[in-house]
Amino acid sequence: MSESARFYVGQLVHHVKFDYRGVIVDVDADFQGTEDWYQQVARSRPPKDRPWYHVLVDNSDNITYVAERNLVADDSQMPVNHPYIEQVFGSFSNGAYQRRERMN
Numbered sequence: 208m209s210e211s212a213r214f215y216v217g218q219l220v221h222h223v224k225f226d227y228r229g230v231i232v233d234v235d236a237d238f239q240g241t242e243d244w245y246q247q248v249a250r251s252r253p254p255k256d257r258p259w260y261h262v263l264v265d266n267s268d269n270i271t272y273v274a275e276r277n278l279v280a281d282d283s284q285m286p287v288n289h290p291y292i293e294q295v296f297g298s299f300s301n302g303a304y305q306r307r308e309r310m311n
Contacts (some may be wrong), residue, residue, distance in 0.1 A: 211257075211258070212234050212236070212258040212275070213221075213258070213275055213278075214231050214232060214234070214258075214260060214275070214280070215231065215234070216231050216232060216233065216306060217230065217231065217296060217304035217306060218231050218303055218304075219279045219280070219281040219284075219285075219302060219303065219306060220260070220262060220279065220280060220281050221278065221279050221280075221281040222262075222271070222273060222277055222278060223278065223279055224251070224277050225277075227264050227265060227267075228264075228265045228281045228283070228285075229262040229263050229264045229265050229287055229289070230262065230263050230287045230289070230292070230296075230304055231260050231262055232260070232262070232263055232270070232291075232295050233260070233261035234259075234260055234261075234263075235255050235258065235259045235260075236258060237255055237257065237258070237259065238255035238256075238259050238274075239259065240259075240272060242278075245265070248285055249274065249291060251277075251301065253274030253275075253276050253277060254256065254274065254276070254289060255258075255270045257273045257274065257275050257276065258274075259272060259273065259274055259275065260272070260273050260275065260278065262278075263287060263289040263291055263292065263295070264287075264289065265287040265288055265289065266288050267289065268287075268289065268291075268295055269292050270291070272309065280296050282302065282308065283302070284302040286299045286300075286304075292304070293305070293307075299302065
């Protein structure tokens, strides 16, 4: 994960362009998708050399890949409703999720 990432795994965020909230499940220091995906999906051409985030979308079963510039912190303190929440996170407190402990 990049030292300069603005958001962290378990943090609630809001997508400013598409008006949805979610929770971050992974952070890439820079864009890790394909050039085809970037050309077709990232139409606003966000920078590839800044962090990108994998986000579980609230009230959906979607997982999105979002450039940092399209996110802001969501201070609602409300949990996210997504089918993978319990697989990834162990608890929710103080407006953020804690990653589930991994077992070997």
